[in-house]
Amino acid sequence: MTDPRTRFADTAVDLVDRDPDTALVYAEIGGQFFGGAAARHPDRVVNVGIREQLLVNVGAGMSLAGMFPIVHTFAPFLVERAYEQIKLGFGHQDVDGLLVSTGGSVDMSTTGRTHQTDADVALIDAIPGVAIHVPGTAAEVEAVMRAAHRRRGRHYVRVTAQQNSATFDAADGQLHIVRPGSSNLVILAVGPVLDAALAAAAEIAHTEGVEATVCYTATVRPLDTDGLSRALAHNTSGKHPDVVLVEPYLAGTSAHVVSSALLDRPHRLLSLGHGRAERRLYGTPEQHLQVSGLDAAGVARSVRALIRAHAA
Structure with missing residues (x-):
């Protein structure tokens, strides 16, 4: 590669x-x-x-x-x-x-x-x-x-050095639906966190029976809000959408853009990324991703908590 x-x-x-x-x-x-x-x-x-x-x-x-x-x-x-x-x-x-x-x-x-x-x-x-x-x-x-x-x-x-397994047409800034789902859950992966998001979606489907729609973009400003609406259209559950935003930098960076795009519908938004606490220990990139919950296991853990909180 x-x-x-x-x-x-x-x-x-x-x-x-x-x-x-x-x-x-x-x-x-x-x-x-x-x-x-x-x-x-x-x-x-x-x-x-x-x-x-x-x-x-x-x-x-x-x-x-x-x-x-x-x-x-x-x-x-x-x-x-x-x-x-x-x-x-x-x-x-x-x-x-x-x-x-x-x-x-x-x-x-x-x-x-x-x-x-x-x-x-x-x-x-x-x-x-x-x-x-x-x-x-x-x-x-x-x-x-x-x-x-x-x-x-x-x-x-x-x-960044971190890469996804698949390449998408990134020239036009459009959002791509990578994994169509049927539930109210949409995972929006930004840049090199797509592989982790897809692996997390597969685990959630297996353990929770929830088929998430996973979409991807390499451009966050401007965000393709029309593409996000198309991703939400896969929801056939009749429930309000749950959107999980996964970004490879400060958590919540694009939350205001996603929320603004969804003003016309009730929704829940979970923003994943690196936290604000300073990391004072040296470690490998993989260790830092794990600590920040941006590896596949970490994303799955956060999504599972969101699903179970909604069901409680």
């Missing part, structure tokens, strides 16, 4: 090679991928060094000058460290660009809290007009990048 980070780098270089109006700005991170492109396009492939605020400002300046910048570094450095620059340089000045992070959530769990972020999507969501993509495979990384480059506008792409 192709590494998503390598796929990002290959796609970014290809876009720079093909389009003279596209630039690539990075802050040391990822430099091993960009040497050839920098030699070919020294005026459009720029390494600013370990200066993340400058990284974003240079990208925004290039956009003001009429270019389309791809701005890249690790997620905590790009979003949390340079948040003011994103807010003002891109958001306030209303310019286009493609911000691409790697290493979000548990990817760099063994390096400690400095290299972890669960809040990046929530922070970017507070900046108006930014499309947010959370691809679940390397192929989806390329698809959302090329679509963003074609459409222009402001985009944040969150690239």
